[in-house]
Amino acid sequence: MTSETTTLNPGLPRIRVFQTWVHGVNRRTAAERLHALLEDGRPHQVVTVNLDFLRIARSMPAFNQIINEADLAVPDGKPIVWIARYLGLRACERVTGPELMEACAELSALRGYRMFFLGAAPGVAEQAAKALAQRYPGAQVCGAFSPPESDYPFPPEVDCEMVSRVRAAAPDVLFVAFGCPKQDLWIAEHKDGLGVPVSIGVGGSFNFLSGEIPRAPRRLQGMGLEWTHRLYREPRRLWRRYLLQDVPFAGQILLAEGARRIGLSQIHALALEL
Numbered sequence: 001m002t003s004e005t006t007t008l009n010p011g012l013p014r015i016r017v018f019q020t021w022v023h024g025v026n027r028r029t030a031a032e033r034l035h036a037l038l039e040d041g042r043p044h045q046v047v048t049v050n051l052d053f054l055r056i057a058r059s060m061p062a063f064n065q066i067i068n069e070a071d072l073a074v075p076d077g078k079p080i081v082w083i084a085r086y087l088g089l090r091a092c093e094r095v096t097g098p099e100l101m102e103a104c105a106e107l108s109a110l111r112g113y114r115m116f117f118l119g120a121a122p123g124v125a126e127q128a129a130k131a132l133a134q135r136y137p138g139a140q141v142c143g144a145f146s147p148p149e150s151d152y153p154f155p156p157e158v159d160c161e162m163v164s165r166v167r168a169a170a171p172d173v174l175f176v177a178f179g180c181p182k183q184d185l186w187i188a189e190h191k192d193g194l195g196v197p198v199s200i201g202v203g204g205s206f207n208f209l210s211g212e213i214p215r216a217p218r219r220l221q222g223m224g225l226e227w228t229h230r231l232y233r234e235p236r237r238l239w240r241r242y243l244l245q246d247v248p249f250a251g252q253i254l255l256a257e258g259a260r261r262i263g264l265s266q267i268h269a270l271a272l273e274l
Contacts (some may be wrong), residue, residue: 012072014090015084017253020057021047021068022075024089031103033072037198039174043191045070046200047184048097050077050118052241055249056181063181066188078223079250097205098215101132104173104198109138116169116196117144118162118178120206127210143169152182153189166194174199177206246249 012033013024025033037044047053047070057064067073074095075081084092107113115132117125125144131141145165147158154162166174174196176183183201191199207213213233220226 010134011221013088013089014073014081015089015091016253017054017080017083018058018256019055019063019068020049020064022073022084023088024092025074025095026086026091027095027099027103029091030072030074030095030100031107034100034198035107037071038107038111041197043194043196044072044198045184045187045191046072046074046100046198048095048201048203049073049080051079051246051250053077053180054080054253055245060162060181063185066181066184078226083253094221097200097202098208099220100200101175101202101205101209102135104175104200105132105136105139108140108173109136112140112169113172113180114140114142114171115175116142116166116171117175117177117206118147118166119175119183120146120204121212124206124210124212125177127212128206131209131211138218142171152178152185163190163194166196170195172197174198175202175205176200177202179202203214 004132012029014021014176015024016022023030023033034046037046049067053063053067053076055113056102057067075084075092076094076096080096081094083090095188104113106114108115117129118129119125125146128246129141129144143165147154149163150158174187174194176187176199178186178201180201180203182225183203187199187201204213208215215221215226220228
């Protein structure tokens with residue numbers, strides 16, 4: 001693990017976990033970067049990186065490249081924040097999908113940026129859009145659509161309908177809630193053709209904003225234990241991801257970094273290969 005200042009986004013420090021780079025930002029600097037991307041007007045991609053992203057990226061080079069080339073890759077996971085602070089980026093903090101959406105809604109209310117909500121279960125996108133607009137009076141919502149559940153790549157007819165709806169609405173911000181890595185692969189494939197200034201993969205954020213799934217208490221969030229609350233709420237869907245995949249992967253990160261720090265090159269190399 002290491003840190004640097006990225007040349008793609010001057011002034012934004014990054015940390016590297018294995019072969020994946022994440023920006024060491026906080027909520028304020030992330031919001032400032034979003035504003036700059038919106039003002040630029042060209043298509044940009046934003047990703048919300050947690051342990052699951054890092055784990056998948058290790059075995060999917062195309063996804064890893066999307067994260068590394070993103071215009072903003074925020075640390076949506078406490079372990080990433082801990083690594084950043086360990087590397088000296090003291091101002092780094094967790095920036096979640098809902099927080100990015102709220103930052104965009106605040107900018108929308110101030111400057112009239114138009115937001116489109118794409119994904120989640122039927123009706124949830126509309127509920128999330130309504131809740132966010134109520135929270136930020138004056139925020140502009142230009143559309144919401146929940147496509148049929150499908151693996152990536154989507155069937156051509158579904159893909160075409162999503163692209164058509166977004167292009168017709170002409171949003172400034174596109175929130176995509178398909179889950180990782182499907183949402184991020186889809187954005188990377190279509191962002192240039194859509195012409196949307198900022199497209200963000202937001203995972204389960206629509207469910208949280210709409211009230212379909214309550215977020216963990218702030219105390220658990222601050223301790224980095226929000227995953228335990230989500231596991232309690234959705235054990236059948238999440239037990240394998242958290243207990244069999246993400247927790248062992250976090251241990252692997254700690255082993256690799258600890259071995260590197262004390263100069264145990266053989267153990268460090270072994271951890272990188274796991």
